Amino acid sequence: MKIFNRIFLVALLAGVIAGVFLAGIQHFTVVPIILEAETYETGGHDHGGHDHQGEEAWAPGDGVERTFYTAMNSIIVGIGFGLLLTACYALRRSITWRSGMLWGLAGFAAFHLAPALGLPPELPGDVAADLGVRQIWWVLTVIATATGLWIIAFRPVSYQKLFGAALIVLPHLFGAPQPEVHGGLAPEDLRSAFIFTSLITNAVFWVALGMLSAYFFNRTGEPA
C-alpha cells in the first residue's frame, strides 16, 4: 500500500474506533461533571456563560442531540490525533503494540498532561485568563513538549537529551496565563474531581489510540 493511503487509512480506522471509545467513556466520566457544573452557572442553558448580544447562536439541544455532537467531535479529534501519531509511525522503522502504547502515552503527555500543569482542565463557570492568550500558551506547550519528548527518545547524545528536557520545562518556567483570582462557580471538590477524571479519561483514550493505530499500521504494512 502507498504510504499516503496507509497513513490516512490507519488514522481513519484507529481514530474512529478510539473516538467512539472516547465518547463512550466521556459519557460516563466527564460529561456528567460538566452538566452538573452548568447548573451552577447563572445563564442556566447558556453553555459557556458568554455574554450573548441579540440572538443566541445555535447549540445542540440537551440530551440525545448534545450527546450525538459530542460523539461526532470525539471521532473527528480521534482521527486528527490518529493522523499525527501515524505520521510519526511512518518516520520510524518498526512499531509494535508496546511502542504504540508508549506513543499514546507521549501524546497524552504532550496534549493533556503538560498543558494541564499550567492550565488545569476547566469546568464551565471557571475563572480563567484571556482565552486567546491561553490558547497560544497551550499550543506552544504542546509543541515544546512533543519536540522535547521526541529529542529525549530518539537523540542519542546526552546533552541533546538535556536540551529536550529543557524544552519540556520551559513553558512552565515562563508560566501559563493565570486569572487574577482563581476559582469558579462550581464547588471546589467538583472542580478537582473534574481535573482528575478528565486526565484519566484522556490517558485511557490515548493508550487505546496508540495501540489501535500501531495494530492497523502493522496490518497494512508491506511484509518485512
Next chain:
Amino acid sequence: MSTVNETASLLVQLKTGTVPWATVYAVTAAVVVGTLLIGAVGFAGSEVLHNAAHDVRHGLSFPCH
C-alpha cells in the same frame, strides 16, 4: 501540532537519504490535515462550532471559554 519535531527529524533523514520523498509528502499531508481537524474541534472561533464541540473541548482540557 508536532510539525516542528517532524520537520527537524525529516531534514536530518533526508540528508542521509533514509526517508523517501513519498513519505515526506504523506507525513506533511497527515500533519496538516490532523492539525486542521484538531483545530476545528478544539479551537474554531465560530459560536456554532464551539457549541457543538463544547463538552469535548472541556473533556480534552482545551482552553474553552
